[in-house]
Amino acid sequence: MEHLELFFKSIFIDNMVFATFLGMCSYLAVSKKVSTAVGLGAAVIFVLAVTVPVNWLLDQYILQPGALTWLGAEYADYDLSFLSFIMFIATIATMVQLVEIVVEKFSPSLYNSLGIFLPLIAVNCAILGGSLFMQSREIETIGLAFNYGISSGIGWFLAILAIAAIREKIRYSNVPAPLRGLGITFIITGLMAIGFMSFGGMLTGGDEEEAKEDKTAQVEAPVKEETKKEIANNTKVVE
Template sequence: MDLINIFIKGVFIENMIFAYFLGMCSYLAVSKTVKTAVGLGFAVIFVLGVTIPVNWLLENYILKDGALAWLGAEYAQYDLSFLSFIMFIAVIASIVQLVEMIVEKYAPALYGALGIFLPLIAVNCAILGGALFMQDRQYSTIGEATVFGIGSGVGWLLAIVAIAAIREKIRYSNVPGPLKGLGITFIITGLMGIAFMSFSGIDL
């Protein structure tokens, strides 16, 4: 049941976009069509679903204070937590490179549509934010960390697909000139964020 709670929280209550506004750069840039939004959303799910459990292993068996105790009692005193940022970023960059190669090989049209924003997943603050939330919340098992990563990715996918669908329809709407483009997108995102705040009342 805890895993279901973590997943629901990641998707709705602690949504990366609507609760924390993390990953806004690619959210705004790649949400012009639903097709590209779905492609990038699934790429983000994969990256979060892989990097967060890998970073959990790094955190619990190498980085945090006493994590090296499994090597022997003499190593229990070491605290490598100061390396967390650089290690997390290295893992994220490696996985994103793998995703980029897979998409380029098997979905070249999607690769061309995503353009520079696919490799920029490596610097998407939602990805690093997920790793840092995992570290801060101290999930007790790798299963919880994995479910949190996948749930956060699904929440991000939900957000970008929703705004992409709305933006496709808005093209044919009578939007005031000064608000066309990013202006109305920011307003809609804010309204959707307010709507998602209603999920914070759910007691899990």
């Protein structure tokens, strides 16, 4: 259940583009055609699916305070958390370089279409944001980290795919001159963000019900204690 909830929340509610507006540079520049948007989106999914679990391992066994205890008791006081950004970016750059080599080898046309934005995935704030959000959420297992990486990538993929499909249709629409280009794109992005965020009510309803049940249990507990005391007092009086 935890995996499923994290998966859907990362795609719809905590979407990288619509909730935190990360990766907007690539989102706006490579969303003019669906074909290029699909290629970049797939690359982002792959990079996030690999880098988030790898960075989770680095965070758990190297970077966190006391994470080096597996090397020996004398390393228990070491705190390398100040290296988080450097280590995360190094991991991301390595995976992006691998993706660039593979795309250039097997799909030269896609490689030429993406242009400079393919290597720029290495400095895409959405990719780094995935690892930093993973760290701040204190994800407990590598399975959840992998889940979060893939679901965040799928969320970014759906965002750029949707805006690319809409922008292809807009070319044949009568858009007012002042709004043509990025103007109408930002307006559509805002409307899409509202639509995606509306899923929050569907996925957090269970949490609210659980909270109400906890409050009810907390209120009922003192009442039960008072009832027991009254029964005990009445029993003493009768005796």
